[in-house]
Amino acid sequence: MTEQDAITVQAPRAFLEVRDLRIHFPTDDGLVKSVDGLSFSLERGRTLGIVGESGSGKSVTSLGLLGLHNRKNAKVSGEIWLDGQEIVGSSPEQVRRLRGRKMSMIFQDPLSSMHPFYTIGAQIIEAYRIHNDVSKQVARKHAIDMLDRVGIPQPDKRVDDYPHQFSGGMRQRAMIAMSLSCDPELLIADEPTTALDVTVQAQILDLIRDLQKEFNSAVIIITHDLGVVAELSDDILVMYGGRCVEYGEVEELFHAPEHPYTWGLLGSMPRLDRDRSDRLMPIKGSPPSLINVPEGCAFSPRCAFAELNEGRSETERPELREIGPGHRVACHLDRADRRRLWDEEIRPKL
Template sequence: MDAHPDTGSDTSSYLMVDDLRVHFPTPDGLVKATDGLSFRLGRGKTLGIVGESGSGKSVSSSAILGLHRGTSAKVSGRILLDGTDLLALSDEQMRQRRGKEVSMIFQDPLSAMHPYFTVGKQIAEAYRVHHDANKKAARARAIEMLDRVGIPQPDRRVDDYPHQFSGGMRQRAMIAMGLINNPGLLIADEPTTALDVTVQAQILDLLQDLQREFDSSVIIITHDLGVVAEMADDVLVMYAGRAVEYGSTKELLTHPEMPYTWGLLSSVPDVTADTGGRLVPIPGNPPSLLNPPQGCAFHPRCLHRDKVPGDLCRTALPELLPGKRFAGHLKRCHLPDPDVVYEREVLPEIAPGLVEEA
């Protein structure tokens, strides 16, 4: 079994995911959406999970909330939240924890919220499910949370419907719903998607403020490495359903050791560069999780596979092993001298602002 990313000892880790596998049977075969994922998250800390679409980010987070229950998905492994294995709980026991101990901010608040009920009613319902409160008390709590997340005139807007809110306001309402029960773990799935940059900054500042207030652990799923550089304590890079690199944010963004991470960093535009400069995209497309490549799943797209002796990249799956520079830094790659390759060939292509921000 691979080494496990660890943000501390078992006693200090609020969330521990061990060998998580989420497989979907289909008429064409088995889709291994998440295949042997392990990580740790301490109380009050933030973990950023990055990777292309289809890498398994949202699927693994949905498994933490038990959202695959009642579907054809085959889920195995362990998900320990404050010492309790969520996968071993009954549906009713999981329902009691969902929204109270672990909550989620979904990627698209317009589709996540019911169009036929007011925003306030939906937030109040999330509170009443876990508290012995009447409608008046729950409404007052909803107004309080809307005010806390920055909704103007919350006592009036509480009776508006989701379509009457702007995109940024809907995202704030989703944050209010996610935090109304003071959960110990909050999962934010692309919380700034489709928002303009000013609103994005406001949402991220709000999340950080509320995290400090509630001492919540946060998993933030994103494609935006700038968001990771600003918010995350640690970063987990996923590809083809597996972790391919893990480390503290500063270490991973300044000294990454996995070519896929290099590709993500090189794809970030440099606003200080010449306007005629070109982005350096990752060639090819993400692999099919129905028939993933043999060996390293990234090898068909990797520009550095010829630097690995023999045919290891095509024949042997690399284990997630400690990197060469920092303690706790893990990478899944056969490349013998990643530091040398990174500094000579990759670093000149990376936007300096991103590294400085980390």
């Protein structure tokens, strides 16, 4: 679908709807297909967890949602509808008006995503005043309120601190305060707790959950940690090689996953809530290069069950098919086979 078509298509009902999003980067080595046909939708008040390994395209997707890709380097196609407005076909100026106000982002590393020369307060005030016509004093008061809201002690003093004077957890809180300063309706958190210690991670996850309840915003949380998505998400989208391989409600995805890659992720992680297993069950090989994504099913070279369907996985790309209410899987394996494998071979070993 070209960009021209995208604009004429009727706006969908869902708050956020992504249709056939493709983000490709032409490089000297070839075309990097970071995101290659991704579709999903999200309502207000719900949390979507996007799970995948490095290079699966999850961060590129989040930057695409915010319209942050440089059009000179990236070829973006498809549609992203945010509350009735299409983003892919919009001008950078239009997207800029949405960014920060209607949608905003919490980045992984708050130290490198804040400006070291400006105080925390100045950075929040700047973001707020871009979208709201208020005086500096009012904006400053708002910044202090926001810092207080995310649990920074003595916010009226700390507002004049520089990022380096904050600890890692406090920086992430300040980052959250900044991204929430304009009450965004869509909040994207890209690995929000990966750089943090577990006790601080727990604080931040609680904070995101509470703030979502308060603002009724839609949240997308991008992570490689299945524990984090299980704690926060309503729905989960598993990405592999730039595509969605499985999508479903969190309970369904953890208790009856149907894609061998999802099984692999679950088998790879040691779990504290189970007895210690003798051996982990890793996925063999490593993730594909996005320049040479395998033809057919991208996961087939690493799939332990690929031979069960006589080479179909190597030649034919599996479609994302609905197998139950809200549960979609892209796999060539027979449904009955998948269920049998999960029940008999995978689940008992987890």
